[in-house]
Amino acid sequence: MWGTTPTIPAATVRAVNRLTARWAHATATTGAPAAIAPATPELGAPAGTVLSAAGLWPLLGFLADGAAGTARAELEEALGLRAEEAAGAARGLLAALSAIPGSAAAVGLWTRHDLKVREEWRSGLPETALGRLGGDGPEADQRRLDAWAAKHTDGLIPSMPVPVREDTELVLAVAQALRTRWIRPFDAGRLSPETGPWAGRELVGLRRTTSLLDRVGVAETAFGPLTVLRVLGNTGVDVHLLLGPEEADGGAVLPAGVELLSGARKAVPGDLLPLGTPGPGLRVEIRRSTSREPRLHVSTTPFSLTSDHDLLAHARLLGLSAACVADPAPFPGVSEAPLVVEGAQQTAVARFHARGFEAGSVSAMAAVGCGLPHTPYRVRSVELGIDRPFGFLAVHRTSRLVLSAGWVAEPVPYDEGDLAHLYDDDDEDEGWGG
Structure with a gap:
């Protein structure tokens, strides 16, 4: 019915699951720095945390491909594999995620018009249109990036986690969504x-x-x-x-x-x-x-959970400490111009109800019972x-x-009037399996 089952290399599975375990442990034991957004109205306002290392890992892989020195070594430790293998493994994971029925994944890259991105690095990303920043101001840029996030998570996440500013030179993002x-x-x-x-x-x-x-x-x-x-x-x-x-x-x-x-x-x-x-x-x-x-x-x-994670709150764990330091330039393989990570965020969503489950994430970094x-x-x-x-x-x-x-x-x-929402009776099934 669904065609071939995607093959994900065992090494990649081990690496991503390792990051999941480490990040979940760190988030809980440091008082959960993630901001818990209100749940959807029909499900009340439960609290908790949701994260997706599977959505973040490819972004770290692409960064590692263009990193040098300490930044490269830190990203290798976070990824659990060598930087020269990172872009290929990230592409493979994204392709496998997209091949899972009811799942989708995408990469977005936006740069300022005068930033010269090295072709050997850009070519390591999946084939995707290279977006531009700065043409008609940060507000217009933000609207375009927000629309991208909403499109590639089927509306689960309506906006890009990182803001676009006047001095933002580059934004790299990975979106991932699933429904079953x-x-x-x-x-x-x-x-x-x-x-x-x-x-x-x-x-x-x-x-x-x-x-x-x-x-x-x-x-x-x-x-x-x-x-x-x-x-x-x-x-x-x-x-x-x-x-x-x-x-x-x-x-x-x-x-x-x-x-x-x-x-x-x-x-x-x-x-x-x-x-x-x-x-x-x-x-x-x-x-x-x-x-x-x-x-x-x-x-x-x-449950219905939405979390906003400041990835730099766990910068060392996620391999981003040196990526924020200008000297030496951490990403010479990305651009001739020196770049540092100005902000890195993930917004993640998960919803569990009577008929199914859906989850999505956008990870982004900006540089700059009767009877008996x-x-x-x-x-x-x-x-x-x-x-x-x-x-x-x-x-x-x-x-x-x-x-x-x-x-x-x-x-x-409990609110009896809300129970109907738990069945998703409107059957907006374009993204659902079966």
Whole structure:
């Protein structure tokens, strides 16, 4: 139906997932410098963080291709590969992201008309029109760049994260977006947690039941057991919901979820878990049923997150410290004129609802249940309740590349009038699979 599955080199997957884990840990443990924007009105105003290393990594790769000295070495460390390989790997990743059904990726480069960009560097970028800055003022430039961001994220991100100023010489940006529909949708209703930080609140809940117990598992980590639920999308992109012990924050939970993808740790699937409470949010019992099939009952909450990340707040981690220093010029391979990074930002969005998931990012740098039925069977029953802060990873199923990652700190308050929005009933499906 969708043609060939994109092939992403294992080295690239490892490198991007490594950056995801490191960035997620740093963002959580330093007090989350990302600004959390209000959620869409129909989903209330939950808080948390979302980021996309998959959207940032290609931008760092193109920068490394034109960098020298300390800036080049820092970018190599952030990327996890040599600078001479970076542009090719970045092009390959962008092509693979665009080949995933329901996904798209694009690069944009804009320069001031009198800036001479080295052709050998520019040719390392995917074929894309070279935009110009400064022709009719920064306001007009900003409108053009905002329109580019909106176009290449299908409206998820309406503006370019970095501002265009009178002295801006160059803007390089990478946009990435994905949409998928759940193979098995959720039902929306009310969720009322009895314990934990969300106890006593009336929240929007999402519920569904399946006989596939292996959709949930428990892995042992350095901070204790981690419960992982895989929600399968119909485009080959799944979302992994991650629930750790109550004291574990996103800085621990998200890297542990990424580590599971590498195979370094293994999760025990639901059909092999012991009876009782083997993992956070889980209860495993033997119950009477009308069917011979086992049951996995899941309840969780939707989320809608938007984060604005100042990439220079983690400049060393992301390989950008020396890129901001003029002496020596960090990017001689980009232009004959000396350039330094003036600003670097990422805006990232993620939305999880009853029927599917969507996420997008733009990374940019500027230089300058009735009755009592007959129950003859005794079956294995697994219940998972995600009713307190949790993490998520959007994962390309085949390669295990993390496309988006985040932490849900606040739930959606219950409002019966808002439930219809959780089903996306307008079916504006141009970007959706299936």
